Amino acid sequence: MSTQKHAFQAEVAQLLHLVTHSLYSNPEIFLRELISNASDACDKLRYEALADPALYGDQPELEVRIATDKAAKTLTVTDTGIGMSEAEAIAHLGTIAKSGTKDFMSKLSGDQKADSQLIGQFGVGFYSGFIVADKIVVESRRAGLPANQGVRWTSKGDGDFEVETITREARGTSVILHLREDALEFADGWRLKELIGKYSDHISLPIKMEGETWVEGKEEGQAGHMAKTGEWETVNQANALWTRPKKDITDQQFKDFYQQLAHDWEPPLAWSLNRVEGNTEYTQLLYLPSHAPMDLWDRDRKAGIKLYVRRVFIMDDAEQLMPRYLRFIKGVVDSADLPLNVSRELLQESRDVRAIRDGNTRRVLSMLEGMAKDEQAAGGADAAEAANAEGKIDVGTGDATPAPEPTELHGDAVTDVVDKSEAPTAADTAVKFAEDKAKEPGKYAIFWGAFGAVLKEGLGEDNAHRDRIAKLLRYASTTAEGETVSFADYKARMKEGQKAIYYITADTPAAARNSPQLEVFKKKGIEVLLMTDRVDEWALSYLPEFEGTPLQSVAKGAVDLGDLQDEAEKKAAEAAAESVKPLLDKLKEALKGEVEDVRVTTRLVDSPACLVVKDAGMSMQLARMLKQAGQ
Ligand code: ADP
Numbered sequence: 239m240s241t242q243k244h245a246f247q248a249e250v251a252q253l254l255h256l257v258t259h260s261l262y263s264n265p266e267i268f269l270r271e272l273i274s275n276a277s278d279a280c281d282k283l284r285y286e287a288l289a290d291p292a293l294y295g296d297q298p299e300l301e302v303r304i305a306t307d308k309a310a311k312t313l314t315v316t317d318t319g320i321g322m323s324e325a326e327a328i329a330h331l332g333t334i335a336k337s338g339t340k341d342f343m344s345k346l347s348g349d350q351k352a353d354s355q356l357i358g359q360f361g362v363g364f365y366s367g368f369i370v371a372d373k374i375v376v377e378s379r380r381a382g383l384p385a386n387q388g389v390r391w392t393s394k395g396d397g398d399f400e401v402e403t404i405t406r407e408a409r410g411t412s413v414i415l416h417l418r419e420d421a422l423e424f425a426d427g428w429r430l431k432e433l434i435g436k437y438s439d440h441i442s443l444p445i446k447m448e449g450e451t452w453v454e455g456k457e458e459g460q461a462g463h464m465a466k467t468g469e470w471e472t473v474n475q476a477n478a479l480w481t482r483p484k485k486d487i488t489d490q491q492f493k494d495f496y497q498q499l500a501h502d503w504e505p506p507l508a509w510s511l512n513r514v515e516g517n518t519e520y521t522q523l524l525y526l527p528s529h530a531p532m533d534l535w536d537r538d539r540k541a542g543i544k545l546y547v548r549r550v551f552i553m554d555d556a557e558q559l560m561p562r563y564l565r566f567i568k569g570v571v572d573s574a575d576l577p578l579n580v581s582r583e584l585l586q587e588s589r590d591v592r593a594i595r596d597g598n599t600r601r602v603l604s605m606l607e608g609m610a611k612d613e614q615a616a617g618g619a620d621a622a623e624a625a626n627a628e629g630k631i632d633v634g635t636g637d638a639t640p641a642p643e644p645t646e647l648h649g650d651a652v653t654d655v656v657d658k659s660e661a662p663t664a665a666d667t668a669v670k671f672a673e674d675k676a677k678e679p680g681k682y683a684i685f686w687g688a689f690g691a692v693l694k695e696g697l698g699e700d701n702a703h704r705d706r707i708a709k710l711l712r713y714a715s716t717t718a719e720g721e722t723v724s725f726a727d728y729k730a731r732m733k734e735g736q737k738a739i740y741y742i743t744a745d746t747p748a749a750a751r752n753s754p755q756l757e758v759f760k761k762k763g764i765e766v767l768l769m770t771d772r773v774d775e776w777a778l779s780y781l782p783e784f785e786g787t788p789l790q791s792v793a794k795g796a797v798d799l800g801d802l803q804d805e806a807e808k809k810a811a812e813a814a815a816e817s818v819k820p821l822l823d824k825l826k827e828a829l830k831g832e833v834e835d836v837r838v839t840t841r842l843v844d845s846p847a848c849l850v851v852k853d854a855g856m857s858m859q860l861a862r863m864l865k866q867a868g869q
């Protein structure tokens with residue numbers, strides 16, 4: 239039998255070096271990774287078998303078995319999933335395909351201690367086996383291939399691995415870990431059961447271990463020992479996390495599930511699990527991450543929602559289930575109505591999908607509204623009150639009230655609607671919140687910092703929810719540092735007689751603040767919102783007013799300060815206009831072809847002149863943007 243040697247891809251070698259040379263704060267994560275791979279493999283088989291049931295062969299069971307051999311010092315994780323062909327084993331176990339891994343590696347600092355913590359939280363997929371093993375053997379056969387086309391993959395986790403063809407009767411994969419001397423605890427049944435409970439209870443697949451029983455010594459004085467019974471027992475709950483009653487799921491379980499779902503090494507900011515009943519029935523489990531991924535602005539970026547139909551995994555990245563401006567949300571949708579053979583094309587036309595997408599949109603907006611509200615409550619209130627507000631996100635109004643449109647959602651009732659963010663117990667909330675407050679900005683501020691600019695796209699993209707989105711927006715202003723001012727805050731502070739919400743767009747906050755166009759507003763103490771995101775100009779073109787108050791760019795046309803401009807000033811301006819008319823004419827002549835008009839203004843206080851655009855004209859910010867884009 240021939241054995242071929244292959245070198246690992248450079249990134250893998252690098253990762254393996256990290257794995258084997260870092261001090262591990264939690265070596266046990268390897269089990270989570272191997273079980274999650276086994277579960278993915280079973281999901282894949284279930285999906286492929288929809289089209290080709292023969293793939294099941296004579297083994298209809300999808301399951302994971304975990305076996306230990308103390309004498310041989312091995313731990314084996316076996317699944318009856320899709321398996322790997324030889325070529326797949328070489329490709330999948332020799333290169334890194336896992337999304338996020340490269341981003342993650344670029345975050346590593348070189349400081350061993352910090353890095354090992356990061357790695358521990360992130361998990362490094364299959365290679366994490368080398369935390370506890372000095373040799374890993376993978377034996378596999380892909381579903382549908384004959385028994386003599388199995389593969390054995392072997393590596394010691396140094397620069398290379400070996401591959402040979404084997405005969406394997408069973409479909410699926412066995413990962414055999416040869417445990418290091420200092421990792422023999424993982425050959426212990428109790429220890430493993432504890433870990434499965436901790437990391438893999440939410441896996442929808444049965445995870446089985448062989449039962450053990452105490453055998454008395456045969457003769458007087460001979461010690462007894464544990465022996466395997468030959469019975470395989472299911473040791474996890476074996477139902478998908480989102481199918482369980484919310485009250486039975488701990489925060490830690492929600493977080494663990496998120497970590498696997500999103501490949502994110504930081505805990506989520508908030509989450510929401512709901513079963514929606516009515517014309518369209520589905521379960522949604524949506525997570526709001528606490529930081530932006532590196533590819534947030536990548537147009538080809540994958541969507542974050544996994545689609546299941548009646549517990550059967552259908553596809554990753556179901557982009558139809560969430561609008562683009564909420565592309566940062568991660569989660570699972572499990573539909574009761576869609577056909578199992580649904581394709582991406584079919585998704586585009588489905589009424590059910592539109593209803594789910596709308597339900598998801600409203601759910602996320604409710605989550606954000608709840609967080610924003612808590613933040614406001616926390617702003618003025620004392621710690622105890624604030625803690626109270628932080629405890630739960632109040633979203634009762636979101637989906638429970640039937641929306642006037644679209645009609646297919648009429649009458650949908652949401653059961654089990656208690657949204658969950660971090661919900662500390664009553665006793666420790668006050669203290670915890672006080673500490674959080676001192677250390678970091680509130681949740682909404684974190685959300686806004688990470689994803690605010692994406693949410694703004696919703697103004698242009700989502701007519702139906704424009705007003706709700708507008709209320710969630712936050713800006714810096716001439717009177718407030720940081721992006722904290724909502725349109726409602728602004729309105730509450732408007733001067734007597736002020737008729738518009740004023741804003742200015744610029745490349746940077748400093749440029750905005752120092753713009754000569756702001757002079758008269760400063761002088762009169764009128765707040766102006768500072769908009770410095772590239773998307774602002776475009777987004778605001780969809781929002782001519784907020785709750786009846788027009789939005790007015792201070793860089794456009796003749797700014798009409800209305801009643802704020804006193805009569806004397808107007809008179810003075812008119813007189814001035816009269817007296818400088820000859821100068822104006824000269825300037826117009828000199829700048830002919832360069833500008834459309836030259837006029838006297840009341841908008842300046844210190845600066846002698848400034849450029850403005852016509853009311854209907856493209857603003858300078860937008861013009862700059864287009865120029866950058868090469869138009
Ligand atoms: P990820 O699971 O994020 O893709 P991993 O490093 O955990 O990354 O696994 C790498 C790849 O190896 C998987 O994508 C899969 O193709 C393959 N693989 C790993 N374990 C199994 C298994 N038990 N059955 C089939 N394929 C597997």
Ligand code: MG
Nearest residue numbers: 274275363364
């Ligand atoms: Mg994996």
